[in-house]
Each structure stands twice: as C-alpha cells, then as structure tokens.
Amino acid sequence: MSKTTYEEIFNRLVKASYNGNLEQEIKKMQANGDATTQKYVYYALGNGDPDKVVFQVEEDNENSGEDHHPEAPCLFDDIIYDMEGKVVIQNRNCSECGQFIDTCSFNNLIDKKEFIPLIDVLKKKEVPVYAIVAPAIIGQFGEHVTMGQLRSAFKHLGFFGMIEVAMFADILSLKEALEFDRSVHTQEDFVLTSCCCPVWVAMVKRVYNTLIPHILPSVSPMVACGRGIKRLHPEAKVVFIGPCIAKKAEAKEPDIRDAVDAVLTFEEVKQIFEATGINPAEMEDIPSEHSSTGGRIYARTGGVSKAISDTLDQLRPDKTIRIKAVQANGARECKELLQAISNGDITANFYEGMGCKGGCVGGPKALLNPELGTLHVNTYGLTANALTPVNNPYVMELLNHLGIEDVDSLLEGESAAIFQRQF
Numbered sequence: 001m002s003k004t005t006y007e008e009i010f011n012r013l014v015k016a017s018y019n020g021n022l023e024q025e026i027k028k029m030q031a032n033g034d035a036t037t038q039k040y041v042y043y044a045l046g047n048g049d050p051d052k053v054v055f056q057v058e059e060d061n062e063n064s065g066e067d068h069h070p071e072a073p074c075l076f077d078d079i080i081y082d083m084e085g086k087v088v089i090q091n092r093n094c095s096e097c098g099q100f101i102d103t104c105s106f107n108n109l110i111d112k113k114e115f116i117p118l119i120d121v122l123k124k125k126e127v128p129v130y131a132i133v134a135p136a137i138i139g140q141f142g143e144h145v146t147m148g149q150l151r152s153a154f155k156h157l158g159f160f161g162m163i164e165v166a167m168f169a170d171i172l173s174l175k176e177a178l179e180f181d182r183s184v185h186t187q188e189d190f191v192l193t194s195c196c197c198p199v200w201v202a203m204v205k206r207v208y209n210t211l212i213p214h215i216l217p218s219v220s221p222m223v224a225c226g227r228g229i230k231r232l233h234p235e236a237k238v239v240f241i242g243p244c245i246a247k248k249a250e251a252k253e254p255d256i257r258d259a260v261d262a263v264l265t266f267e268e269v270k271q272i273f274e275a276t277g278i279n280p281a282e283m284e285d286i287p288s289e290h291s292s293t294g295g296r297i298y299a300r301t302g303g304v305s306k307a308i309s310d311t312l313d314q315l316r317p318d319k320t321i322r323i324k325a326v327q328a329n330g331a332r333e334c335k336e337l338l339q340a341i342s343n344g345d346i347t348a349n350f351y352e353g354m355g356c357k358g359g360c361v362g363g364p365k366a367l368l369n370p371e372l373g374t375l376h377v378n379t380y381g382l383t384a385n386a387l388t389p390v391n392n393p394y395v396m397e398l399l400n401h402l403g404i405e406d407v408d409s410l411l412e413g414e415s416a417a418i419f420q421r422q423f
Contacts (some may be wrong), residue, residue, distance in 0.1 A: 004033070006110050007041040007271060014275040017119040043110055046117045053112050053248040060088045085267060105352055111245050114262035118239065122158025127235050130223045130235065132260075135291075136243030136360040137168040139376025140266050140367045141273070142281045152283035153273065159239070166291035167309070167398065168196070168225040169298040170389035174420055175410045177312040179216045180350065182411065184321055190341075190349045194218045194421065195304050198250035199355025200334050205423060208338040212423050219256060219421045226259030227418040231402055237346035239262045241269055243363025246355065256421065262289040265365030272310035288292060292386040300374045301329045302358040305352045307388065314390040317406070330357035 151162040227237040251260040294307030307324035312329035326348040328337040334353040354364035358370025370399035386392035
C-alpha cells in the first residue's frame with residue numbers, strides 16, 4: 001500500500017479546516033498514520049522552528065548506504081550524504097533555493113506549510129488579509145484565467161483583496177534606476193541588482209560578500225508590497241504567493257520580517273483551490289490592473305534589467321553612461337558570474353541574477369514549464385497601458401499615498417525607508 005504523501009496530508013487538512021472539522025481530521029491521521037505521517041501533519045500545520053522553512057523528515061532511511069545523489073546537487077555542498085547515506089543539511093552557505101527538495105528521491109526534505117493557521121483568520125474576517133501575487137502568476141492557473149478571476153478566487157478563500165506585486169516592482173524600477181544614476185559614473189563602475197531573487201542576494205551576502213558594496217540597497221518587490229500595504233493598513237496581514245520556496249526564507253529574515261506574514265507557493269495554492277472546490281476559470285472577472293510592462297516582466301530572466309534600463313532612459317535621457325546588463329540564468333550561472341566578478345572579470349555595469357532557470361517562472365513550485373510561463377508573462381506585459389513606471393500614473397498616485405511626494409524622494413526620507421535595505 002502506498003504511503004500518504006505530504007501534499008495529500010496538506011490537502012486533507014485544508015479541506016477539514018474550511019469544513020470546520022480540523023481537530024477531528026488531525027486525530028484521525030495521528031491514530032492511523034505512521035511516524036512519517038505524524039511529521040507530515042506537524043509541518044503541514046505550520047509547526048517547527050519558526051525561522052526555518054526546510055525540514056528533514058527522516059534521519060535514517062531504508063536505502064542507507066546506496067549510491068544516491070539528487071538530480072540537482074547543492075552548488076555549495078550544503079546538502080550532502082554522509083558515509084551511511086543519510087541526508088545532512090549543513091547550513092553553512094545555503095542560499096535556500098529549495099530546488100533540492102523535489103530531487104531528493106528519498107523524500108526526506110519538505111518545506112513548511114504556512115496556510116492552515118491563516119484559515120481561521122480568513123474565516124473570521126476580523127482583520128483584512130491581502131494576497132499579494134508574484135508577476136509569474138499569470139497563466140499558472142489556466143491559459144485564459146485573468147488576474148481579475150484570480151482576484152475573485154482569493155476573495156472566495158476569504159482574502160480581503162489581491163494585489164499584484166508588479167505594481168511595487170514598478171516602484172523598485174524607479175528606485176534602482178536612480179541608484180544606478182547615483183552610483184555609476186565611469187566605465188569601471190558597476191552595480192548588482194538586489195531586486196527579486198533571494199537566492200542571488202543570499203549568494204552575495206553569504207559567499208561573495210566582498211561584492212556587498214556593489215549591491216543596490218533595495219528590498220525585493222515582495223517586501224516593498226508587504227510594507228506598502230501595512231503602511232496604508234497597519235492592521236492588515238499579508239500573504240505572498242509565488243513559485244519560490246526561497247521566498248519563505250526571505251520573509252523570515254530579521255530586518256525585513258515585518259513585511260509578509262506568510263508565503264504560499266503556486267503548488268500550494270493549486271492544492272488549496274482543489275481542496276475548497278474553487279476553479280479560477282469559473283470565477284467572476286474583477287479587473288484592477290495598474291502595473292506597467294516593466295513591472296510585469298520581472299518574472300523572467302532579463303526582465304529586471306530591461307525594466308530598470310527602460311526606466312533610466314526615461315528618467316535620465318541625458319546620462320552619458322547607459323545600462324549595460326548581464327544576466328545569470330539559474331543558480332549555477334549565478335555562482336559562476338559572481339565568481340567571475342570577484343576575480344575582476346567585469347564586462348558590464350549592471351548585473352542581474354535569477355536563481356531559477358528562466359527566472360521566477362522557473363521556480364521549483366511553478367505549475368508551468370519556464371518557456372510557457374515566460375510566454376504568458378511577456379504577453380501580459382504587452383497588454384499594459386504603460387511601458388515603464390515613469391509613464392504609469394498609478395505609481396505616482398501610490399507613492400503620494402505612501403507619503404512620497406516625487407520620484408527623487410525614493411532615495412531619502414522616512415517615507416521611502418520602507419523600500420530601503422542595507423546589506
């Protein structure tokens with residue numbers, strides 16, 4: 001008889017929570033399940049070390065001693081197998097990419113689920129809970145499913161509203177364009193973007209820390225969005241939804257953990273929709289699309305570079321030195337590029353790294369292959385009414401609501417501090 005999987009446990013707990021019989025379901029699983037099932041239930045309920053997102057279920061396994069390696073071994077040798085074949089997480093230089101979870105054939109590694117504790121909050125509706133969705137979400141839940149239909153689906157789950165993180169990617173494009181203008185004055189100057197990818201940032205901070213002075217002092221769009229919502233609605237809770245396990249770790253970092261209360265992956269949301277009988281394709285379309293092309297294409301490799309370059313061209317048309325960008329596509333290329341820069345091999349003045357091949361659309365918990373995800377992202381980008389945040393009227397309106405009077409004020413002042421991060 002096949003064992004119950006971690007994902008099946010999560011699905012059952014979600015369904016029981018919405019049906020009001022969670023405690024009964026937990027007792028049934030604990031009474032009938034083996035030791036592994038008990039651990040699955042424990043972590044699916046959101047338990048475990050509050051600062052960790054990846055857990056080792058089994059210290060031993062039936063296949064100890066076999067020649068076993070994951071398909072995508074850790075680039076920094078932080079996930080290893082000892083002499084007896086046991087999985088060992090060393091946590092020395094781990095960038096918390098999460099890609100090794102699904103390639104461990106023993107299924108010993110799982111990521112913490114953070115949704116079950118939220119369900120009671122969603123049902124009670126005593127505080128507003130916002131779903132903030134990564135730009136990579138377009139197309140993930142159906143080829144023709146619109147952002148407006150996804151908004152309806154999340155409202156059916158109990159969320160107060162859904163915000164596109166692409167809107168705050170627009171703000172970060174403005175900020176990083178201004179940071180580039182302030183930092184790059186000669187052909188020898190260069191910067192590393194801090195937007196988007198926590199794997200890229202973690203590599204710089206933990207392994208290639210001599211490059212920290214070159215990383216732009218910005219939070220990610222996820223953090224910017226969470227902080228923006230809480231600036232306007234201090235009582236609100238914020239749940240980020242994307243294809244990335246590393247975002248779960250980013251949300252727990254001490255200096256930015258104020259922004260996001262929980263992180264769900266696309267895979268988890270698919271399971272939640274199935275458990276609650278929600279089909280986004282059948283939902284009402286509630287349009288509310290305010291992001292530019294630039295903000296929407298953050299989801300694919302090269303999108304950040306293009307968005308910031310186009311923004312700089314409009315903000316500073318007379319600047320002599322333009323952005324010359326190089327992108328690293330996937331964790332291995334990120335490592336190779338950062339090593340080359342550390343060795344003095346400087347070929348550009350703006351470096352973008354995406355820990356997953358294809359960018360966020362290639363995240364370990366995406367529902368589409370990266371090529372199809374990129375196609376949806378590019379198509380959605382073309383439907384935007386503005387190319388960059390410079391000609392997006394909604395951006396300036398939002399900044400004013402946040403107490404920022406003009407674009408140049410993004411680099412200084414108390415109100416702009418929500419977008420700042422010192423590395």
